[in-house]
Amino acid sequence: MKTIRYIIQKEFKQIFRNKGMLPIIFIMPLLQLVILSNAATFEIKNIKFSYIDHDNTSFSRALIDKFKASSYFNVVTDFPSEKIASSEMLKGNVDVILEIPHYFERDLSKDKKTDLSVIINAIDGAAAGVENVYINQIVRSFNKNAIANLMQPSDKKYNVKTIDSIPSFWYNETLNYKTYMVPGILVLLVTMITLFLSGMNIVREKEIGTIEQMNVTPIKKHQFIIGKLFPFWIIGFGLLTIGLILAKVIFNVPMIGNLALIYFFTAIYLLVVLGMGFFISNFTDTQQQAMFISWFFIVIFILMSGLFTPIESMPQWAQHLTDFNPIKYYVEVMRMVMLKGASFKDILPQFSIILTYAIVMNGLAVWSYKKIA
Amino acid sequence: MKRFIGFIKKEFYHIFRDKRSLFILFGMPIAQIMLFGFAITNEINNVDIAILDKSKDATTIEIINKISSSKYFSVEQLINNESEIEPVFKKGKVKAVLIFEKDFSKKLVKENNATLQIITDATDPNTANTISNYTNSILQKYQQEINKNIKIPYQIIPKSHMVFNPELKSVFMFVPGVMTIILMLVSAMMTSISITREKELGTMEILLVSPLKPFQVIIGKVVPYIFLSIINAIVIVLLSIFVFKMPVQGSLFLLAFESVLFIITSLSLGILISTLSSTQQTAMMISLMGLMLPTILLSGFIFPISSMPLPLQIISNIIPAKWFIIILKGIMLKGVGISFIWKETSFLLLMTMIFIAISVKKYKIRLE
């Protein structure tokens, strides 16, 4: 135990002495948390809207005014011709072109039916789908008013059966993305910092040659590993704590559940990450290799964590792969506990997987660390 | 010149001798594009929902059938009263609960109106919103069916044309992004690490006292990585064409030119990072921690930039990946020529020049 304390002391001193690293470890992640959490939103707004009004009547202008009034659309301009409009779309200056046909108003009242042409840039398919829904909503409500005005006594009465749907959004009534993203991004930052630092640590001593000096001392494997990893464990907690405070103060993220539960889970989770870092460190000869490998895994872990894109949408084989992704479980637990107030019983499945993971990873780390070549 | 070529050869030897790093450099981008190309999508498929049917009549059963047969939803469980909703959500699997009110059919017939409540787990606002939209469109279709004998006059019918991606494939959205992220991070990381490595091992000094000029040393270090990145870019483009069926509507030549430009931008960013850091550790942390999340989040790869708050939209302009993603989508999906993307291209050029200028300046200061 005493030996471990000396190693820990040494590691802390080395970390805090490296003035170039300190801001990278502590400031950069928190800055990213504060800034980037604002970026992660799928909400579609400020849609660059343009129109070609061939009709140019008060009726057609009324329709366009509806779009102008909508908070989703940002009416950029109107175009005299379709050709110019589509060239602007190629340049990326507009997302949506609404084309109102000649005799729009006249056709509607005479033929009792008219078409509208809508062109949507669909490269972002999901966004295009949403934009289409918004456009339909606006047109439908405009249509409803128009019907009321145009209705003639000669028109047949009709009785439409309607089903109303009342959506209610639990845990996050205003559909605030930050509530959703902040805990997730915090998880990523904590994971990245601890994985990179622990992954580089041992291999760095290998590269400088200091590892040999350690290997000729009588310290035991487990003492060495615990001593090496403990400081990063603490740093992980430090980051989590500051991150949670920022989440509360700046983003006002609700924290319904028990914070102690989050810390408890984090304690085990960090062991997984640190064990993984140590394992990578043992299997590489240079910091460069260690970094590439950590990078490879972290990118996969991040993009397949369900944080940015939903796991349910992935193909089956990819969903199975995510079962091995520790970040996925941590993100789930953070959200469940913070936003829904889940109890230990609720997170038991995630917890037992992470615990198993921690045991396996650290087992591998101890096994792969060889004092004797 | 001869000396210089000799030096470049040495750099190539370094890279090709380290088989493990080489494997990583080529293997990883391939593995990642394959994985992400398939897995990253924000379409909603097979979302687990629960249903609380208080009337259990012909209509509700018909609607439930329609919902469960759609590809969007899979009905995970049926519950019997409201008190079960909370525990179901807490377990985390079910994302929405649909509640049919009592006497659903009866009301629909008598009062021409019935109500369905959609409760979503909005901790994920995007999924919640999409679920609500999809449910509505299923309901809408059902209403059209039951009302098909009634002709409503004065209909305005919007006809939507989804251009550039008529099938709304999310592959078209994400593959260019994945390409960009991988090229960017690999290139910037490789150069920054390899240069600081020489600094740390002390071999940089040896190179600097050699008759080679400092910029030759740097170029010599970078050339092999340009070569490596170009191979990576070619492999990635081939994969996206043949595996993910991405079209290349525009000119392949332009695509090649822009890719080389972007690679050089990323490499010069790597050089800049290496002049800012004295140890490999610092260089790696800057290029990993500093670049990864901002590039993923602010480049428009996943999240639309136009929806971000204004300050972030402004910040996003300094992310080189943003411009390259626009360029890639332009050439591959829209088939535009240089006249449509000259602005983005010149941004990349400008950034490259700024990165190099700062590096040269820093470098000189260090030498004095």
Place this chain on the structure above:
Amino acid sequence: MKQESIIQVENLTKKFNDFTAVNAISFNVKKGEIFGFLGANGAGKTTAMKMLIGISTPTSGNAHVAGYNVFKNPENIKKSIGYMSQKFALYDDLTVKENITFFGGIYGLSRKQIEVKRRLLVEELGLQDIANELVSSLPLGWKQKIAFSVALLHEPKIIFLDEPTGGVDPITRRQFWEMIYKTANNGTTVFVTTHYMDEAEYCDRVSIMVDGKIEALDTPKNLKKQFNAENMNDVFLKLARG
């Protein structure tokens, strides 16, 4: 001069695939002597030494260091030896004091012992002014001297020195050897590899390795006689050229 052996080596061999780095070497080192371990680069010195200090497992043969078998008890060997190499000795980003505390700590000295040792060491080497400086800011000669003292903190029975004076100026080398003598006089066995042939003259006995084998082993005086040479340098050249 009959003394007990503290290192016994019999047919110690290390192979890396087809390459035999150390080929069945045998020798004894007596307690309290300064044993010079010489050889050209690549002759197998470092590999042999690594087996003796317990960080590399021999392919065959046998060896006992401080009474412990290198196969069975490498961890016990580590408790009884000190080690210092030219490549690395101290942590650059720690101060002198911190290095002393750290190494004392991991060798299991008590807080009090560390405190006492540190004060002694600072006084002996005259480190008062630099005790709180980062090691990276010290000249190489200082680093080596401090590293040597740090390797002796836990009072090992044997100290292994791997080219300890590489790159150091002649005056510092002299001082360093004075330290080695003092250590040997206190009863600690010194096992030292070196490139400098003048240093070989300072050793009690010298072994010379060529291509993984020990080609000569005796006192410097006898070796010079045996090879009919004026100094150790000639002995070495004659052996190395075969």
